[in-house]
Amino acid sequence: TVAVLGSINLDAVTVCERFPTAGETVIGRSVTFSRGGKGANQAAAAARAGATVTFIGAVGDDGAGERVLAPLVAAGVDIARVRRVPGPTGFACVTVDGAGENTIVVVPGANAAVTLDDGDCAAIAAADVLLLQLEIPPATVLAAARIARAAGTAVLLNPSPVRELPDGLWAAVDAVIVNHEEERALADRLGRVPHVITTLGADGARWRSGSGTVTESAVRVAVVDTTGAGDAFAGALAAAWGTPPRTALRQANAAGAEAVGFAGAERHTTTHPTSM
Numbered sequence: 001t002v003a004v005l006g007s008i009n010l011d012a013v014t015v016c017e018r019f020p021t022a023g024e025t026v027i028g029r030s031v032t033f034s035r036g037g038k039g040a041n042q043a044a045a046a047a048r049a050g051a052t053v054t055f056i057g058a059v060g061d062d063g064a065g066e067r068v069l070a071p072l073v074a075a076g077v078d079i080a081r082v083r084r085v086p087g088p089t090g091f092a093c094v095t096v097d098g099a100g101e102n103t104i105v106v107v108p109g110a111n112a113a114v115t116l117d118d119g120d121c122a123a124i125a126a127a128d129v130l131l132l133q134l135e136i137p138p139a140t141v142l143a144a145a146r147i148a149r150a151a152g153t154a155v156l157l158n159p160s161p162v163r164e165l166p167d168g169l170w171a172a173v174d175a176v177i178v179n180h181e182e183e184r185a186l187a188d189r190l191g192r193v194p195h196v197i198t199t200l201g202a203d204g205a206r207w208r209s210g211s212g213t214v215t216e217s218a219v220r221v222a223v224v225d226t227t228g229a230g231d232a233f234a235g236a237l238a239a240a241w242g243t244p245p246r247t248a249l250r251q252a253n254a255a256g257a258e259a260v261g262f263a264g265a266e267r268h269t270t271t272h273p274t275s276m
């Protein structure tokens with residue numbers, strides 16, 4: 001079983017010819033609503049890779065929660081441990097202009113209120129793998145890592161977005177999954193982590209541990225959109241945890257490649273807000 005603790009968002013992506021300036025209104029070309037948030041994206045990816053997955057997180061009481069959870073259920077993820085909290089569901093407002101540049105406003109909403117209750121702690125302790133990212137409070141990430149460590153659950157951390165972390169966290173982590181930039185930003189911390197898995201975009205991925213370094217090249221695909229490739233990779237890697245590094249890297253690369261072949265973080269998107 002893989003337990004994923006993290007964020008879930010409603011993403012709204014609008015496309016317009018050019019960005020509005022302050023005080024201006026422009027007419028957009030299209031709008032797409034989809035389920036986002038690194039936690040939810042990685043949970044869906046782990047389920048698609050064949051793992052039994054429990055997602056732990058929170059949505060608001062604004063109606064968006066049910067809409068973002070539905071595709072997670074469809075992906076086969078257990079959402080029994082998702083809490084409803086007062087206030088908005090996490091929300092990302094993305095605007096893309098004619099040149100493909102984007103602006104993003106993220107409102108953490110319910111994600112900022114994720115804490116662990118006894119049931120969550122039991123689910124983490126019972127899991128084989130705990131997969132974490134950094135879009136929920138660092139104190140909750142640390143608490144979960146310590147519970148997992150004490151219970152013998154493997155702790156996998158995708159330290160994204162890079163932010164200040166409680167020092168004790170690194171001692172409770174078995175593996176980190178980083179991209180090239182994150183690896184550079186965290187170089188002085190990663191020396192303490194037994195397994196460092198680095199994604200290398202079109203060059204595949206690398207696994208460094210005490211027993212050496214394994215590199216696997218990427219699957220060749222026609223790239224549509226690289227959004228979400230890292231999350232697909234992380235979810236699939238968690239699902240493959242326990243298999244030899246080369247096998248796990250191959251499966252994770254396959255998931256990453258599949259993600260870059262689709263537009264958006266999640267392929268189950270719709271341009272109609274009520275049919276999600």
Ligand code: ADP
Pocket residue numbers: 179180198199200201202203204205218219220221223226228229230231233252253254255256257260
């Ligand atoms: P991030 O999107 O988090 O920066 P990467 O760009 O390193 O992460 O991509 C994550 C993984 O997705 C890679 O390790 C690889 O498996 C896959 N991937 C990314 N870009 C490509 C590509 N152009 N062709 C094939 N696979 C890719």
